[in-house]
């Protein structure tokens with residue numbers, strides 16, 4: 050390195066990782082909700098969002114909810130009911146509580162498993178798409194043949210190896226929950242992500258590809274599931290003149306005001322994807338010649354939504370970097386760099402990058418949970434990066450990768466400056 054950071058002017062206003070982009074129609078639908086007094090968790094905006102969400106994801110039904118985490122929670126409950134006859138997985142022997150989960154993902158993918166008393170078993174990541182490794186998943190079933198539920202996400206909007214993952218699930222009679230929170234609009238073999246799981250969920254969180262400021266949908270092809278999820282999300286009221294209850298409920302329904310924002314955003318999904326794709330491609334082009342690669346996907350099968358651009362540094366171009374549970378340090382070296390250095394340099398010009406989502410098996414909370422690699426049971430990760438030591442793919446990508454500023458409103462001139470800063474880190 051030895052970046053002359055002062056050589057590069059900071060941006061006048063911050064370039065974000067991924068910020069909301071409004072277009073005007075959102076306000077129209079929100080105003081409509083206000084003026085017609087549908088200021089509630091009922092109303093035409095919710096109906097319309099459910100229609101749009103199902104249409105876009107190519108499923109029969111969508112249930113509008115307060116967030117994607119809530120949607121995933123109801124997915125887990127539906128799976129629990131189908132598997133065990135009760136809407137939870139926290140009953141009985143430990144083997145019946147294990148759930149195979151993506152490891153390199155945002156923790157909202159698996160928090161709902163824990164809400165229901167399930168015990169996550171983390172499945173390592175593959176190199177080709179940075180998602181759950183089907184070979185490691187198969188290994189996991191060899192070790193824990195009783196497991197009946199798998200939850201996998203599509204990281205950064207880049208579809209995982211869906212066919213292989215589903216084939217493993219089918220072979221072992223397991224249900225598959227698809228967390229499409231980050232991948233709305235991304236397709237695999239011509240079909241939309243969110244349409245592959247037995248149950249699936251999408252997110253309208255503020256940093257996602259389109260947003261309601263918050264919100265999410267549960268996706269399913271089964272009317273009974275949709276009705277059940279809708280009922281659970283409104284405190285599980287039975288049909289009666291009074292408040293009648295036979296089971297526990299939740300206050301998870303989407304607000305009609307939020308739905309107005311989501312409704313206004315849907316027509317711009319494809320535009321946002323095109324912008325994100327352009328960002329990813331400009332990075333790919335601009336970083337040519339550096340010892341880095343962009344986040345990968347299966348080009349013959351997948352059309353990502355390019356929500357986040359990320360890069361990974363070649364092993365032999367990594368300078369020494371050590372992370373503990375809250376801090377990171379590195380030793381600068383000519384011709385080499387590391388995510389910590391690049392992130393520091395980016396924040397020096399007021400551009401927001403972010404480390405790769407820290408794998409769940411490395412989180413203090415899940416230190417004692419099983420973690421399965423392609424070689425079977427593995428817990429090789431350390432917080433120090435030791436080149437070549439990793440059979441732990443997630444820990445390796447976490448050590449060498451980072452998310453780049455991916456805002457769809459970033460202009461080429463800004464991105465050029467960001468690319469220049471990254472280049473200087475390797476000088």
Ligand SMILES: *Cc1c(COP(=O)(O)O)cnc(C)c1O
Nearest residue numbers: 116117118155157158230252254
């Ligand atoms: C954002 C996100 C969620 C949660 O979405 P919310 O709508 O914020 O609850 C779940 N899984 C993944 C992978 C996410 O990125």
